[in-house]
Amino acid sequence: MSYLIEAKHLSKVFKDKESTVFKKKEIIAVDDVSLTINRGESVGIVGESGCGKSMLGKMLVGLTLPTKGSVNYDGNEISKLPYSEIKKLRPRLQPIFQDADSTLNPKFTVKKLIEEPFVINDISKSDANQRIDELLSYVNLGKELYGRYPHEISGGQRQRLGLARALSLKPDFIVADEPAASLDSSVQAQILQLLNQMKSNHGLGLVYVSHNLRIVSMMTEKVNVMYLGSFVETGDTQDVFDNPVHPYTKMLIGSVLTIDGDKRKLGKTKVFGEPPDPKNRATGCAFHPRCDCCTQICKEERPILKKVGDKNRFVACHNM
Amino acid sequence: MRKYKVKTKKQQKNLIWIWSGLLLILLILIVFSPYIFPDSNTINYELQLQKPSFQHWFGTDEFGRDLFSRVFNGMRTSLMYSLIIEAIALTIGLAIGLLSGYLGGKVDGFFNYIMNVFQAFPTTIAAIALIAVLGTGDLTLIIVLSVMGWVAYARIVRSETLIFKERDFVLGARAAGGSSAYILGKHIFPNVLLPVLPLATLMIGHGIMAIASLSFLGFGVQPPNAEIGLMLKDSATFISRAPWLLVGPGIVLAMVVALINALGDAIRDKMDPQKQMMEI
Numbered sequence: 374m375s376y377l378i379e380a381k382h383l384s385k386v387f388k389d390k391e392s393t394v395f396k397k398k399e400i401i402a403v404d405d406v407s408l409t410i411n412r413g414e415s416v417g418i419v420g421e422s423g424c425g426k427s428m429l430g431k432m433l434v435g436l437t438l439p440t441k442g443s444v445n446y447d448g449n450e451i452s453k454l455p456y457s458e459i460k461k462l463r464p465r466l467q468p469i470f471q472d473a474d475s476t477l478n479p480k481f482t483v484k485k486l487i488e489e490p491f492v493i494n495d496i497s498k499s500d501a502n503q504r505i506d507e508l509l510s511y512v513n514l515g516k517e518l519y520g521r522y523p524h525e526i527s528g529g530q531r532q533r534l535g536l537a538r539a540l541s542l543k544p545d546f547i548v549a550d551e552p553a554a555s556l557d558s559s560v561q562a563q564i565l566q567l568l569n570q571m572k573s574n575h576g577l578g579l580v581y582v583s584h585n586l587r588i589v590s591m592m593t594e595k596v597n598v599m600y601l602g603s604f605v606e607t608g609d610t611q612d613v614f615d616n617p618v619h620p621y622t623k624m625l626i627g628s629v630l631t632i633d634g635d636k637r638k639l640g641k642t643k644v645f646g647e648p649p650d651p652k653n654r655a656t657g658c659a660f661h662p663r664c665d666c667c668t669q670i671c672k673e674e675r676p677i678l679k680k681v682g683d684k685n686r687f688v689a690c691h692n693m
Numbered sequence: 694m695r696k697y698k699v700k701t702k703k704q705q706k707n708l709i710w711i712w713s714g715l716l717l718i719l720l721i722l723i724v725f726s727p728y729i730f731p732d733s734n735t736i737n738y739e740l741q742l743q744k745p746s747f748q749h750w751f752g753t754d755e756f757g758r759d760l761f762s763r764v765f766n767g768m769r770t771s772l773m774y775s776l777i778i779e780a781i782a783l784t785i786g787l788a789i790g791l792l793s794g795y796l797g798g799k800v801d802g803f804f805n806y807i808m809n810v811f812q813a814f815p816t817t818i819a820a821i822a823l824i825a826v827l828g829t830g831d832l833t834l835i836i837v838l839s840v841m842g843w844v845a846y847a848r849i850v851r852s853e854t855l856i857f858k859e860r861d862f863v864l865g866a867r868a869a870g871g872s873s874a875y876i877l878g879k880h881i882f883p884n885v886l887l888p889v890l891p892l893a894t895l896m897i898g899h900g901i902m903a904i905a906s907l908s909f910l911g912f913g914v915q916p917p918n919a920e921i922g923l924m925l926k927d928s929a930t931f932i933s934r935a936p937w938l939l940v941g942p943g944i945v946l947a948m949v950v951a952l953i954n955a956l957g958d959a960i961r962d963k964m965d966p967q968k969q970m971m972e973i
Contacts, residue, residue: 436864463870470861478862480883490869535865542869 375448377578378410378433378546383442385428389652400651402428404602405442410546415572415579417589417610419625420599421648426582427471429599430548433580434466435459446546464494464542471551473531477523484519486534490541508537511567529560536564540571546578547571553588565592586629590614595685598622601649601659604678608686618681618688620664658691666692712959716952723768723949730762734917742935751941754927760938764945767919768901772949774835775900781839783893786846791877791885793847794854804847811844817906824912834913838903842896846889853885887961894957898950905946921946 389398646663740757905922928938
């Protein structure tokens, strides 16, 4: 059986504005990333701001084409399909965006926004209305909002509306880019539960992009830790969080704040150094300027993902 | 510290009514001027260069024609031509700006090059050169000013399109299966139109001025037809003997342009749903 989504050696490279004919400057947003997602499986991607998480997500749903590499959906390579096939495929792959404000067209009313996916795909009015009723009750929104514009409803309502739109065409695969970041805890729980439900009932494949490690540990079965465009540690979520191997993973997990203070902190590694600048990538291991167990080889040679232990665990580090 | 007096919503509304009322009166006079003042081209040498009076509010010109009626006759020509010019320029500008911004790459580069060429030319000089080739005439005037006018729209539309095409709602519509035509028409176009409309109304005033200046130089509307620029040119000859000849046309020109601009702002506020929210 083929994977729902299989990404092979994805890279996304941007030309830097400062580059000239003589000196080519590139910004590598995503660097040689491979991952697979099964039906009914949820995979987390964590990392600092600007490490390429969102760009990776956009490539997975086919909204941006990778510079190198390929994304396969159900065994078909998305970038090689003819336009008519892609149009049919699009509703199967849905993004949920980080910023609810910019997800909704400010000129559309709530009614128009919720109906839009059905209008685009020529779905009959009666079918659409039935589905809309279902969706609105899912995300707990009422029809009294129909006449309002996006700026006239609350941030939580906007986010839930965005979610309803993403779910409206019954997708197989969702990339959720921080869907809960702008919500308060109670609504957050509702949204996450809803996503979990969709996952187990409809076999939805989910990629959860976030820097909120606690939500990722709750929501996902596998996790990929990303640093400056590439994965530094991948494995089963529970395993990675209980026993982080890569110094960066240790640092991330050590930085999680908990209500009961230090008790549950896993690593004692403190966060230090600044988030990296993708324009001036460090030689060797990208993380070495911030790493406290950095050796000579880290500065010279780039580590690749290697299997660690007997579980499904890969780590890119020289000092394991 | 200075204290700013904030206008309440009611005061703002009253202000809009006053502006629209004034504009309406002017527009009625302008639009129906051939019926209100049918004999504005009648020459009467006995009434040459008279001072403003109750019969002739703005005085009379060197042929004894009533300046008041000629001003509105002239404004009618200017306003009509300006509307046509801006409509053509806006259409070209929107089409090129949307395509250039949305498609990007080589198309964008090509259109940018063309826009630079057009913008590098001083409008009046380019217009005079074109008129010299095509010959004077009202149709030439319209063509020339439309050809010179679209760049301003295209630039704004292009830059706004660049902003909106990266917004998440455009990606969302694409993810839902929307085609490029759908996204351009339903998502980008309505959002781009908002910043362009005030410019369009501003440009109507600008168009009136451009027609007037070309006529002033003798390249636009030809006598005996009335046109503000033409009238100002004729009045300038008599500036020492009859300085009041400049006052009437000048005031009406300034008022019409200012009122059209005010109307443009009002339309923008009305069209922006976010602005309406703030006024409550």
